[in-house]
Structure formats: C-alpha cells, structure tokens
Amino acid sequence: MTNKRLLSCVGIGLSILVGSSCTVPRLISKTENKAVPASYYGSQDTTNTGKKPWKDYFSDPYLTALIDSALSNNQELNITLQEIQISNNEVLARSGAYRPFVSLGGGAGVDKVSRYTSQGAADAATEIRPGIETPEILPNFYFGATASWEVDIWHKLRNAKKAAVSNYLASIEGKNFQVTNLVAEIANSYYELLALDNQLDIIKRNIDILNNALSITRQEKEAAKVTELAVRRFEAEVAKTQSMQYELQQRIVETENHINFLVGRFPQHVQRNSQIFNQLVPTKIDAGVPSQLLANRPDIKQAEWTLEANKLSVTAAKANFYPSLNLRGFLGIMSYNPLYLLNTPESLVASLLGDLVGPVINKNEITATYKSANAKQIQAVYNFEKTVLNAYIEVANQLSNINNLEKKYETKNTQVQALTQSTNISLKLFTSARADYMEVLLTQRDVLEARMELIETRKQQLNAQINAYRALGGGWK
Incomplete structure (x- = not known):
C-alpha cells in the first residue's frame, strides 16, 4: 500500500506539473503577403538586367578596377564580413546546446x-x-x-539553432545588399567625376571665348563704338565664370576623395578617361517582372530570412512553458x-x-519573452512587406526616370545647338555694331548654362541606369 500511495503521489505531481506548465498564452499571429503586381507598366517580358553580373554590366576598365578594389578594401564591407563570422559562431554555439x-x-x-x-x-x-x-x-x-x-523534447534548442542559421543567412544577404549599394555608389560617383571634368572643360573654353569678346570690346571702346560700361560688364562675366571654374575644381577633388574612401585608400588621383563621356549612351534596361524581385533583391531575401528566424524564435520561446x-x-x-x-x-x-x-508559479519572465518574440515576428512581417513595396516602387521610379530623362536630353541638346549658333551670330553682329553687347553676354550665358545642363542630364541618365540596375537586384553577383 505504501508503494502504491507513493506512485500515486508521483503521478499526481507529474500531472500537475505538465498541466500547469503547458498553459501557453494565446497571441495574434500575422502571415506575410508576398503578392506583387503582375508587371511594370504592362510589360510581360521576363528578361531581367538585374541578373547580369556587374563585370558584364560595366565595360569601362577604370570603373571595373575601382569596383574590384573596393570589394576587397572597403572598410564597411569588411566590418560586415566580420558580422557574418559572428553569426556563424552563433550557429556553432546553438548547435552544441542540444548535445x-x-x-x-x-x-x-x-x-x-x-x-x-x-x-x-x-x-x-x-x-x-x-x-x-x-x-x-x-x-x-x-x-x-x-x-x-x-x-530536447520540444525542439526548443533545435529551433533556436535553426533561428541562428536563418540569422546567419540573413547576414549574408545583408552583405550582398551592401555590395549592390557599394557598386552603384562607386559607379555613380565615377560618372559624376567624368561629368565634372567635362563641365570644367566647357568652363575653360567659355572663359577663352569671353576673354576674346573682352578684347574685342576694349578695341571697340578705343574706337568709341562702346562705352566703359560694356568693358566692365564683360570683365565681370569673365570673373564670374572663373569663380565657377574654382568651384568645379573643388567638387572634382571631393568626388575623387569620396571614391578613394569607398575604395579604402588615402586621397590620390582617380584614373579615368573623361573624353568618352560624350560618347556614353545609356544601355537599355530590361526590368523583367516584379515577382523576380523576390529572388534577385538581397534586401528582400534578408528580410525573408529574418522573418523565418523570428518565427522559429517564437516556437523556441513557446517551448519554455513545457517541462x-x-x-x-x-x-x-x-x-x-x-x-x-x-x-x-x-x-x-x-x-x-x-x-x-517546468514552470508552475510566476511565469512572467517566460511569458514576456514569448510575447516579445511574437511581437518581433509581427514586426518582421511588416518589414518584409515594406521591403517588397519599396523595391517595386524603386524600380517603377527609375524606369519612369529613364524614359523622361531620354526626352529631356533630346530637347536640351536641341536647345544647345540653337544657342551655339546664336552665340556666333550675336558676336558677328556685335563686331559690326548691329547688336548690343548685352545680347552677346546674355547669349553666351545662356549657352554656357545649357551646355552645363546637357552634361548634367547625361549624368542623370547614367545614374538612373545604374540605380535601375541596383533596384532590380543587380551588382552583388
């Protein structure tokens, strides 16, 4: 009778332990929405530029050399690589916990x-x-x-290890997204540098033209055809244009040093061929279909792995309620x-x-841990959906930008050609006393601004092309 009573007491104790421990608070769950529009602006072509490796996408040897050097020496990228190693060590620690x-x-x-x-x-x-x-x-x-x-009866430790693996894979995708942004930033800065070189060349040529006009104006003043006012106005225009030259020279230095920072080296001259800038024509961007973003964009895959890790963390936290x-x-x-x-x-x-x-009384700590894990999982769902939405909008914006910039460049080029002809005409009319000096100044100022804007528009076209490539998930392969 004594043994039977003892076994009965033990059984009752275990029943109380298991029953009280298995009481888990009910929480609100949320499932991620992976649905995206069927196409960009009605196109169903699945050809996708984002799948192309960056070495095949960029053909300039100076640019590819800069990117290749940055992928080895960029400090931020190397810091991220160490964070990946830390995540890998966490997987190792979690895998040993259930042995x-x-x-x-x-x-x-x-x-x-x-x-x-x-x-x-x-x-x-x-x-x-x-x-x-x-x-x-x-x-x-x-x-x-x-x-x-x-x-590990309830797979608490195994799920914690799987969560660590998912976080490790998310850190790899985070590195890939950083590589994508790094490649795009170097390419954008490189083309900005080429544009600044060409703008500086235009400024210098414009200074020569203005100095020539100033010399003619002085001769006209000696011949009493114009007043001192015309000479002073041309001198002021020359000084204004020279100040623009110094401003551009400073911007070139800062852009070079920004590239040097990205490459991970101290300030030095950035090798480049600025003469090819006017021959650069933006290549066609094939956007594919929006569903390809889920596989191509590293930030979307990073958000997806983070979401998976948070789901596993909820399951692991739930197991704390069990014996x-x-x-x-x-x-x-x-x-x-x-x-x-x-x-x-x-x-x-x-x-x-x-x-x-198993926990019986005062389960506040494990309840709070469970609720926090669930809140992080819901937070990860929203972050995933936000990342997908942002990716789609980025692509749509850049495709529209490419189309509008192409039209803008065509109209701006027409403007430059017309103003260039009007400059020569105004200067001839001025020397023959058939036009006022202000007409020459205003025409010269207009053509300078138009040429500068034409180069800026071409740079914006190249930047839009690069940004579209990045938005499609290109640059990390």
Whole structure:
C-alpha cells in the first residue's frame, strides 16, 4: 500500500506539473503577403538586367578596377564580413546546446562531520577496513567525467539553432545588399567625376571665348563704338565664370576623395578617361517582372530570412512553458587517500540523475519573452512587406526616370545647338555694331548654362541606369 500511495503521489505531481506548465498564452499571429503586381507598366517580358553580373554590366576598365578594389578594401564591407563570422559562431554555439556536455576533471577537499549527527554516528560505528576506523577529519580526492544533457523534447534548442542559421543567412544577404549599394555608389560617383571634368572643360573654353569678346570690346571702346560700361560688364562675366571654374575644381577633388574612401585608400588621383563621356549612351534596361524581385533583391531575401528566424524564435520561446528534462551523471574514482584512487573497483563512483522541471508559479519572465518574440515576428512581417513595396516602387521610379530623362536630353541638346549658333551670330553682329553687347553676354550665358545642363542630364541618365540596375537586384553577383 505504501508503494502504491507513493506512485500515486508521483503521478499526481507529474500531472500537475505538465498541466500547469503547458498553459501557453494565446497571441495574434500575422502571415506575410508576398503578392506583387503582375508587371511594370504592362510589360510581360521576363528578361531581367538585374541578373547580369556587374563585370558584364560595366565595360569601362577604370570603373571595373575601382569596383574590384573596393570589394576587397572597403572598410564597411569588411566590418560586415566580420558580422557574418559572428553569426556563424552563433550557429556553432546553438548547435552544441542540444548535445550532451562532458567535462573531465578532479579535485580534493576535506570534511569534518559532527559525531552527534546521523552521518557522524554512522562513520564512528563503521570501519573502512578491518582495524581502520573512519577518520574524524576525512580528506577526499576524486577524478572523473561529468556529463549533463538537456533532452530536447520540444525542439526548443533545435529551433533556436535553426533561428541562428536563418540569422546567419540573413547576414549574408545583408552583405550582398551592401555590395549592390557599394557598386552603384562607386559607379555613380565615377560618372559624376567624368561629368565634372567635362563641365570644367566647357568652363575653360567659355572663359577663352569671353576673354576674346573682352578684347574685342576694349578695341571697340578705343574706337568709341562702346562705352566703359560694356568693358566692365564683360570683365565681370569673365570673373564670374572663373569663380565657377574654382568651384568645379573643388567638387572634382571631393568626388575623387569620396571614391578613394569607398575604395579604402588615402586621397590620390582617380584614373579615368573623361573624353568618352560624350560618347556614353545609356544601355537599355530590361526590368523583367516584379515577382523576380523576390529572388534577385538581397534586401528582400534578408528580410525573408529574418522573418523565418523570428518565427522559429517564437516556437523556441513557446517551448519554455513545457517541462524540460535534464540528465546529469558522474563516473570516476574517489578516495580519502590518493594512494587508493587506483584500487578499483572499490574506488569507482558513479551517479545518474534526471530532473523533469517546468514552470508552475510566476511565469512572467517566460511569458514576456514569448510575447516579445511574437511581437518581433509581427514586426518582421511588416518589414518584409515594406521591403517588397519599396523595391517595386524603386524600380517603377527609375524606369519612369529613364524614359523622361531620354526626352529631356533630346530637347536640351536641341536647345544647345540653337544657342551655339546664336552665340556666333550675336558676336558677328556685335563686331559690326548691329547688336548690343548685352545680347552677346546674355547669349553666351545662356549657352554656357545649357551646355552645363546637357552634361548634367547625361549624368542623370547614367545614374538612373545604374540605380535601375541596383533596384532590380543587380551588382552583388
């Protein structure tokens, strides 16, 4: 009857333990929406420029050399690579958490038990060996292996390891997205540098034209055909244009040094061929279909892996409400005298203990952890949907930008050609006293601005092409 009552009590205790531990708060779950529009502006062509490797996309040897150097030396990228290594180490740590831990060691100690206790009285009445009583002060020496293992019944530890793997894969996609942005930033800065060189060349040629006009104006003043006012106005225009030259020279230095920073080197001249800028024609961008963004864009894949990691973290946090089974054991040798340690089997000692433990009262900590994990999972859903939406809008904006910039360049080029002809005409009319000097100044100013804007528009076209390539997920392969 005693054994049956004991087993009954144990059964009741386990029932209470399991029943109270398995009470899990209900939370609101959210599923991500992966739906995207069927096309960009009605096109169903699946040819996608974003799948092309950057070495095939960029043909300028100076630009490809800069990108190649940046991928090895850029400090931000190298910092990210170390973060990936940290994530990999976290996977290693999590994978070892659900395997048995075994440690090997030994120790020594001394113990004195009161003779007026049950253990002390038993030791006094017991002989270790015939004629050898148990010492009142008892040393203790031991050496052996200790093992512990949490049996992963609810896959709590395995899910935590899977979450770490997902975070590791997310960090790799984060690195890929950083590479995409780095390639695009270097290319944009490189074409900006070419544009500034060409604008500086226009400024210098315009200064020569204005100086020539100033010389003619001075001759006209000596001939009493114009006043001192005309000479001063031309001198002011020359000074204004020269100040623009110095401003452009400073911008060139800053752009060069920005490229040098991205490449991971101290300031130096950036090798380039600025003469080819006027021959650069933006290549056609094939956008494919929006659904390809889910596979091409590293930031979308990073958000997806982060979402997967948060889902697994919720499952792992939920398992904290269930009982956990822990096994502990020891196998070794132990003796009060080190000379007896090797006297086996008498010195052998072994133990095995199993604990089934679960939360019953005051589960605030694990409840808060579970709710926080669920909130992060919902947050990751919104972040994923936001990333997909942002990617689609970026592509749509750049495709529209490319189309409008093409039309803008055509009209701006027509304007430049007309103004260039009017400049020559106004200068001839001025020398023949058939036009006022202000007409020459205004016409020269207009053609300068138009030429500068034409170069700026071409640069914007090249930047839009690069940004569209980046928005489609190109640049990291």
